[in-house]
Amino acid sequence: MAGFASVATMSPSGIANADFAGLGSYSELMLVINARTCAIAQTCLVQASIDGGSSWLTASGDYKLLGTTGAHPLTDRTQIALTNVAGSPLSSVLWFPWWNLVGKWKQAFIISGNEGLTQFMVANNAALNALRVFNGASANFTGGTIYILGKP
Amino acid sequence: MPNPWVLIDSWTFSVNITERDFLNLGAYSELNALLRNITTANSGLLQAQVSINNGSSWLTASGDYKEVSGNDGSQANLAAASLHITAATTARGGHVWFPNWNMPTVPKVASRRNLNTTLGALLIPQANGLNALRINNSAGGNLTAGQIFVWGRL
16 A cells, blocks of 8 residues: 555635545545744644534643643643644654544644644544644734655 | 565774765656664764756755754755754764655655654655665764664665
8 A cells, every 4th residue: 555645735815724624535644834924923723523524623721731741631632733832834753643533533643743742642442534724813824835745 | 465575785983984875766757865873974964965967956945955844844945854853973873764756746744753842744845756865874973883774665
């Protein structure tokens, strides 16, 4: 079976949400953001869906942050923040090594993180099948490119 | 099942060399390189550089590699993917993973997997797939001991 394939490319502008649906067949997913800009510098955020993007996982605790100390309980989050602070342009790489695995929480590694790997969990046992990329303060995208890579 | 990782090539020191080139890698969708106990004649950083023409030339210009800040997502121009952060002549190692090594159009990701405070991912903004890897020292001069392993996945 082949490695990562290019699944989708988007250069969003004038919209607040970059939504990617139809991702349920991929076992691994990688999000590559290259020089995304928005009207006011903001961090870039990610949420996932288990129903193809009809709704999104947005509740506190849908995402768990595993800090570098490994301390429990894990920190509840409503989303995955890709950077520590606001930025524009902003780039990042986020990897879901078992994106559509049923019965387990999904890991999400920010492999561009300053700690080498910054790990989140998507606290849901259902397979993930859609991804939303958006900005803090609901700021619109003004430029940059978002790539979705997937492995069957 | 995904294709398995295979050891493509390796280098174990026998004589001094200024760089070790790994060619004919264009068939691999993913690549991993591991450096172990490499000593150098000059105090520098062990680094990786890549090629899109199988080593006829190498990507060596500032901006051929974009270091992504995990803090604010900004990009910094680099001329290589450095694999550790403190210059030395004494034994150093490193690890870099290219998850979309030969993918056309999309920027290539180079994920440095040393767990420390500054090394994260780089983007290599090339429309072509990559097909050769060079390991050398940022300060020039010889590699004087050590090992390099390169694994790939079709």
